[in-house]
Amino acid sequence: xxxxxxxxxxxxxxxxxxxxxxxxxxxxxxxxxxxxxxxxxxxxxxxxxxxxxxxxxxxxxxxxxxxxxxxxxxxxxxxxxxxxxxxxxxxxxxxxxxxxxxxxxxxxxxxxxxxxxxxxxxxxxxxxxxxxxxxxxxxxxxxxxxxxxxxxxxxxxxxxxxxxxxxxxxxxxxxxxxxxxxxxxxxxxxxxxxxxxxxxxxxxxxxxxxxxxxxxxxxxxxxxxxxxxxxxxxxxxxxxxxxxxxxxxxxxxxxxxxxxxxxxxxxxxxxxxxxxxxxxxxxxxxxxxxxxxxxxxxxxxxxxxxxxxxxxxxxxxxxxxxxxxxxxxxxxxxxxxxxxxxxxxxxxxxxxxxxxxxxxxxxxxxxxxxxxxxxxxxxxxxxxxxxxxxxxxxxxxxxxxxxxxxxxxxxxxxxxxxxxxxxxxxxxxxxxxxx
Numbered sequence: 001x002x003x004x005x006x007x008x009x010x011x012x013x014x015x016x017x018x019x020x021x022x023x024x025x026x027x028x029x030x031x032x033x034x035x036x037x038x039x040x041x042x043x044x045x046x047x048x049x050x051x052x053x054x055x056x057x058x059x060x061x062x063x064x065x066x067x068x069x070x071x072x073x074x075x076x077x078x079x080x081x082x083x084x085x086x087x088x089x090x091x092x093x094x095x096x097x098x099x100x101x102x103x104x105x106x107x108x109x110x111x112x113x114x115x116x117x118x119x120x121x122x123x124x125x126x127x128x129x130x131x132x133x134x135x136x137x138x139x140x141x142x143x144x145x146x147x148x149x150x151x152x153x154x155x156x157x158x159x160x161x162x163x164x165x166x167x168x169x170x171x172x173x174x175x176x177x178x179x180x181x182x183x184x185x186x187x188x189x190x191x192x193x194x195x196x197x198x199x200x201x202x203x204x205x206x207x208x209x210x211x212x213x214x215x216x217x218x219x220x221x222x223x224x225x226x227x228x229x230x231x232x233x234x235x236x237x238x239x240x241x242x243x244x245x246x247x248x249x250x251x252x253x254x255x256x257x258x259x260x261x262x263x264x265x266x267x268x269x270x271x272x273x274x275x276x277x278x279x280x281x282x283x284x285x286x287x288x289x290x291x292x293x294x295x296x297x298x299x300x301x302x303x304x305x306x307x308x309x310x311x312x313x314x315x316x317x318x319x320x321x322x323x324x325x326x327x328x329x330x331x332x333x334x335x336x337x338x339x340x341x342x343x344x345x346x347x348x349x350x351x352x353x354x355x356x357x358x359x360x361x362x363x364x365x366x367x368x369x370x371x372x373x374x375x376x377x378x379x380x381x382x383x384x385x386x387x388x389x390x391x392x393x394x395x396x397x398x399x400x401x402x403x404x405x406x407x408x409x410x411x412x413x414x415x416x417x418x419x420x421x422x423x424x425x426x427x428x429x430x431x432x433x434x435x
Contacts, residue, residue, distance in 0.1 A: 161230040163223050166194025177232055178222050183209045198223055202299035213292075213300035220295035228327040229334045236260055242333040251373055255325035261290030265395065272391035273318055274377055279311050294323045361432065367425050370405045371396055375429065379422055380415040384408065387418050 166174065171192050172184045186208045192200075197219075200208075205216045222232055234242075243256040261269070267284040271277060286304045288296070296319055301312045369376050369389040380390045384403040388396075393415065396404055403410040 158226055158230050158232065161227055162194075163198050163226045164195045166197065166226075168193045170194065171197055174222060174226075174232065175219075178218060180210075180215060180219065183215075198227075202297035206299065213296075213303050216297065216300060217292050217295040220297070221291065224295070224323070224327055225330075228330040234259070234330070242330055245329075245333045251371065252325060252329055254371075255322055256329045258290040258322055258326055259294060263287045263289050266290050266293055268391055268395050270315070270318070272389050272395070273372065273374060275315060275318070276311060279306055279315065282306055293319050294326060363425075363428060363432075366421070367428065376422075376425060379418055379425075381418045382410065382415060383413075384410045387421055390415065 168188060168191055171194060172188055175181055175184045175187060190208065192208070200219075202216055205219060210216045210219065225231060225234060239256055239259055243253045263284050263286075266288060267280040270283065271280045282305045283293075288304065296316070298312055298316060301315060306312050306315065363375055366387070367375055369379070369392055370386055371392045372389060374389075376387065376389045378390045379387045380393065381387055382393060382403070384406055386403070386405045388404070393404070394412075397410075397412045401409055
């Protein structure tokens with residue numbers, strides 16, 4: 001701005017000098033003069049004007065030089081101003097970056113403060129949980145100390161292998177031990193002692209709140225295990241030992257291990273024992289295991305979807321049969337001397353019809369499957385030279401490589417149909433309709 005002002009002042013001075021030089025020129029006159037005087041005067045005026053013009057030129061040159069200096073100063077000032085503006089812009093950018101960094105730092109500080117508050121809250125909650133857990137542990141220890149004498153007393157009662165000796169309090173303790181504590185109040189309110197418990201049917205259990213078939217089967221199992229073994233439950237290892245002790249036949253060993261069969265094996269076994277395929281599929285869909293089938297009742301089968309009595313009755317008969325062999329082996333293994341609990345399932349036929357079976361002649365031994373000891377329906381001739389029920393043999397070979405009859409290694413193929421023996425069995429069954 002100062003350079004621009006200096007340049008303007010120099011230009012004004014030059015203009016003033018030119019105006020002064022013009023004013024110094026002598027005015028033109030029309031007054032006639034003499035030749036000599038006019039010439040000398042004219043020459044003097046010209047010299048004066050020339051000198052004055054030289055002075056004006058010098059002033060103009062000085063003014064031009066000043067203008068150039070002022071212009072250079074103005075240019076330098078402009079460049080300096082541009083540099084200052086660039087510096088200001090860069091400073092503003094740096095300031096914006098610093099502001100962004102400051103905002104980020106404030107945000108991080110806020111998050112850190114919130115995290116610290118959360119950590120403090122978590123620590124407080126964890127401390128409260130630890131204190132609550134310690135209190136629960138103390139209560140549990142106190143409960144265990146109080147329950148220890150009661151548990152010992154219950155163990156002594158169970159050792160009698162007779163569920164009928166249980167008191168109402170014993171029954172409630174049993175429910176608590178086997179995971180049915182939710183029904184303890186109902187049993188206590190109805191004064192269900194051991195004798196009553198041993199006689200409960202599926203419908204009566206349902207009336208006491210045991211709506212799920214699995215809960216009723218669990219309670220039936222507990223009653224029978226108490227009577228057979230003097231305990232509340234059997235472990236798979238104990239069942240394996242009992243099965244190994246039942247070395248009289250493969251059928252007896254399978255009866256012991258029936259309790260650990262999965263639903264697929266149960267369905268195959270039932271189909272091999274002439275159970276309709278539709279019934280087997282319903283049991284498989286309901287995931288009925290061997291342990292559940294051992295303690296199934298008519299109400300359970302009806303809830304599963306086996307609606308027809310003609311389907312439920314044979315199924316209950318087969319379950320009753322394998323259950324008797326199962327618990328007979330357990331009583332033998334554990335040395336229990338008390339009789340098995342009374343049967344609570346529906347018989348497949350009337351009592352008279354069941355009694356009349358005693359007068360029916362037994363089928364020839366070679367008509368029976370060596371594994372199931374039942375009449376064969378779909379029999380095959382195995383590589384060991386013996387005939388078996390096809391489904392049962394395939395189930396056997398799925399987990400074993402030895403012959404069920406000889407005990408020698410046996411291949412799983414070929415399994416050939418024996419049409420002549422099949423015809424002989426069919427003819428024998430036509431003559432003996434009871435079979």
